[in-house]
Amino acid sequence: MSRLASDTAMVMAAGLGKRMRPLTATRPKPLVPVGGKALIDWSLDALRAAGIARAVVNAHYLADALEAHLAGYGQRHPDLAITVSDERALLLETGGGMVRAQAHLPDPFFCLNSDNIWLDGPRDAFTELSAAWDPARMDALLLVVRHPAAHGHDGAGDFHLDPLGRISRRKPGRVAPFIYTGIQLVSHRLLRDAPEGPFSTNVLWSRAMAEGRLCGWVHTGEWFEVGTPQAIAPTEALLSRG
Numbered sequence: 001m002s003r004l005a006s007d008t009a010m011v012m013a014a015g016l017g018k019r020m021r022p023l024t025a026t027r028p029k030p031l032v033p034v035g036g037k038a039l040i041d042w043s044l045d046a047l048r049a050a051g052i053a054r055a056v057v058n059a060h061y062l063a064d065a066l067e068a069h070l071a072g073y074g075q076r077h078p079d080l081a082i083t084v085s086d087e088r089a090l091l092l093e094t095g096g097g098m099v100r101a102q103a104h105l106p107d108p109f110f111c112l113n114s115d116n117i118w119l120d121g122p123r124d125a126f127t128e129l130s131a132a133w134d135p136a137r138m139d140a141l142l143l144v145v146r147h148p149a150a151h152g153h154d155g156a157g158d159f160h161l162d163p164l165g166r167i168s169r170r171k172p173g174r175v176a177p178f179i180y181t182g183i184q185l186v187s188h189r190l191l192r193d194a195p196e197g198p199f200s201t202n203v204l205w206s207r208a209m210a211e212g213r214l215c216g217w218v219h220t221g222e223w224f225e226v227g228t229p230q231a232i233a234p235t236e237a238l239l240s241r242g
Contacts, residue, residue, distance in 0.1 A: 005130040005185055007053045009110035010101055011043055012094055012182075014060035014087045019227050028062040030114040031069055034232050035239045040066075040114040044073060047110075048080050050126040055080055056104045057114070058097045060087040094201040098186070099194045108135065113182035115227070117235065121220025129185040132165070132217045139190040139208040142167060144178035144216045145223045151238055152225040153179055165215040167205075178216060181223050189213075 017029030024032065030040035037045075040057075047055055059066045067084055074082045085101040092100050098111065110126055118125060129141055144159060157176030160168045170176030190204050208214035224235045 003127055003130060004051060005133045006106055006109045007051075008104075008106050009047050009052050009055050009112060009126075010085075010098060010105060011040065011047075011055050011057045011112055011114050012097060013040055013066060013114035014058040014063075014091055014097060016061050016091070020229060023229050024061075026062075028059075028066050030066060032115075032232075034117065034226055035236045038069065039117070039226065040069070041073065042117045043112055043114055044077070044080060044082075046118070046120075046124070047126075048077060050124045052110065052126060053079070053081060054083070056083045056085055056101050058085040058087050058092075058101060060091045063088050091198060093198040095194065095199040095203055096197060098201065099191055102188065102191055105188075107188040108133070108185055111184050111186050116182045117224040117226055117239070118181060118183075118219070119222040119239075123220065125181075125183055125219060125221070128219065129183070129217055132215075133185055134215075135187055137213060138215050139187050139211070139213040140205065140215070141185045142214070142216045143181045143183040143219050145181055145219045146177060147179065149219065149222050150179045150225065151222060152227075152231045152235060153223075155179070159216060161216045161218075165217065166212055167209060167214045167216045169209070178218065179223075181219060 013030040017024035020029045031038045070082050083104050125143055129143055133141055157170055158180045159178045160176050190208060205214050226235050
């Protein structure tokens with residue numbers, strides 16, 4: 001049996017990248033260079049290193065440039081088959097993007113943001129999620145990190161975990177110990193009866209939380225938030241030290 005719960009990952013790459021302006025005035029955020037390569041290549045390289053065979057990438061903002069980059073990446077790395085989920089006509093947000101691409105996605109599938117950079121611990125992130133995956137009690141399993149491992153993040157955190165790994169949200173005005181990395185393992189059950197058109201994955205997460213079926217797993221490595229131009233140089237400095 002494969003050590004991975006899925007051979008396919010959806011890579012979210014359709015956003016407008018407003019916080020990364022002015023670098024995103026002429027290129028989509030996934031193509032902003034960090035540490036000598038495009039942001040999305042960090043994610044694609046991690047998929048290949050983990051043994052994932054297929055990537056489904058959604059595209060909206062400056063989609064032609066993104067598609068051309070993906071075509072070149074696929075030619076250089078034929079071990080990763082890349083399919084583009086076209087959202088040129090309408091940006092569907094994270095939840096709508098998954099629903100749009102569902103026909104290309106097995107059950108379950110990995111999902112990750114294209115602006116993720118992380119370093120793995122003893123096991124890669126996808127193996128960690130796969131080992132913890134229990135479809136009998138989970139609709140989605142989110143990879144989270146503690147504050148000391150979240151470089152460039154200055155927020156109050158996102159989630160709490162109970163002893164069974166079930167997720168609850170941070171209460172307003174409080175601090176939560178775990179930050180979402182943008183990486184998750186998703187069952188098609190999470191997408192059932194989804195709204196039409198654009199909507200956030202938070203809509204589906206809220207239902208799964210209420211049913212006790214949204215869980216988290218704590219990453220054993222490091223994670224980097226690269227949301228603004230000012231975050232690039234510090235991230236590159238940390239990465240250069242390994």
